[in-house]
Amino acid sequence: MSKSNKIDLIVGGKRLDGRDFFEVREIEMKVNVVNNADGSAMVRFGNTTAIAAVYGPRLLLPKFLQEEKAVLRCRYNMTPFSTDERKTPGHDRRSIELSKVIKSALEPAIFLEDFPKTRIDVFIDIVQADGSTRVASINAASLALAMAGIPMRDLVVACTAGKINGCLVLDLNGKEDNFGEADLSFAMMYSKNRVTLLQTDGEFSYEEIEILIKELKKACEKIYEMQKSTLKDYYQKYVE
Amino acid sequence: MKVREIVLTGQYICEEDGRKISNTVYKEGGKVFSKVVGVLKITDEEINIIPLKYVYIPKVGDRVIGIIKEVETSGWIVDINSPYLAFLPLAEVASSYVDVFRTDLSKFYNVNDIIYTKVIKVSEDKVINISMKDEESRKLKDGVIVSITPTKVARVIGRGGSMIETLKKGTKSEIIVGQNGYIFISGGKVEKAIEAILTIERESHLYGLTDKIKELLKNE
Secondary structure, three states, rough: OOOOOOOOOOOOOOOOOOOOOOOOOOEEEEHHHOOOOOOOEEEEEOOEEEEEEEEEEEOOHHHOOOOOOEEEEEEEEEEOOOOOOOOOOOOOOHHHHHHHHHHHHHHEEHHHHHHEEEEEOOOEEEEEOOOOOHHHHHHHHHHHHOOOOOOOOOEEEEEEEEEEEEEEEOOOOOOHHHHHHOOEEEEEEEHOOEEEEEEEEEOOOHHHHHHHHHHHHHHHHHHHHHHHHHHHHHHHOOOO | OOEEOOEOOOOEEEEEOEEEEOOOOOEEEEEEEEEEOEEEEEEOEEEEEEEEEOOOOOOOOOEEEEEEEEEOOOOEEEEEEOOOOOEEHHHOOOOOOOOOOOHHHHHHOOOOOOEEEEEEEEEEOOOOOOOOOOOEEEEEEEEEEEOOOOHHHHHHHHHHHHHHHHHHHHHOEEEEEOOOOOOEEEEEOHHHHHHHHHHHHHHHOOOHHHHHHHHHHHHH
């Protein structure tokens, strides 16, 4: 797929927001931001903000949909005010696809067989969109699942990479996503060293993919440590 | 206050060494990892993690508090704070014959009634039967229900019932704790009791909780 390449995304060896090539944006994580949910989390990558809320496991109805294991349902939604130009509210083709992608990135980590006949609902809302929304969603959802007490093999960590003006970079922002040449979304269970999502749009050579995955794993380690400290800190806050 | 050791999802715990493992941990090649965020408890026989949040999975013999959801022709459907609904058959309520075609079962229990009951059967496909034919089983009246995470019920009761005694003494309420995380409170200082129970739920991973609750109930 050809993407337009009209603007200079790299000025003086730095990216437009002043980052180095393999530098991730500022990350902020919070848990239990939605009181009604069983577990919830907010993850911010630069200007991209995702809120995930998990409900369940709860009984799956109607009965004919019930399986011998739990059914994971994900709903990804972009709020109308999240982008520069108003986004038409509601479910569209893009959000249906992303819901599916997020679901299959999280599914390998969850012990769905522990809760037969039930469903686990994951609701993800993008409050502010500036590129890499799906990885912010996956990071938020995995934190929310952990807070909801859903048994998992490991936390799922995600990050993006891409190619802009012929250079390989990590964690694309909105402009780089739109005007860059290619992008790659990546999710993994870090301590298990298992990749759960690898999705690209654009062209990479074999060597480029190899370099990127190496760099992505380094970035994922940082995000993974951050997720762990966020969970630990939440339970420290009642200590006087 | 000191915090109990908290383990996180996916964290390596220890070698299995032929010990029993609970359903909140999993093993991969002899190594045991955590499935949930919880408090670690290792003994010589068992490796266990008490999750800080979990759903109630019914076991036979559990005493639970339920809320009647529906009245059926030959029994009741009961919410027991679990992903699965429980069924209370008429035979486990009435001591003598009841003609189901001529009697309105809501005269026994109606929708939204609260009952203290016992789990008598959990089938493989998670059909749960409960019974009222038990000395302690009864209908609960004039009170409120507080819902907490079922794994923290043990903390509300305390070692040898110490915490629940403190609560009862401090609030002069009748407090009945179901294994499923529903707690029934009636009479006395209900609001104080609710506050104390929610504090226990929130800070269950800390040491010295009984003292804190004593302090909380003293401040009047």
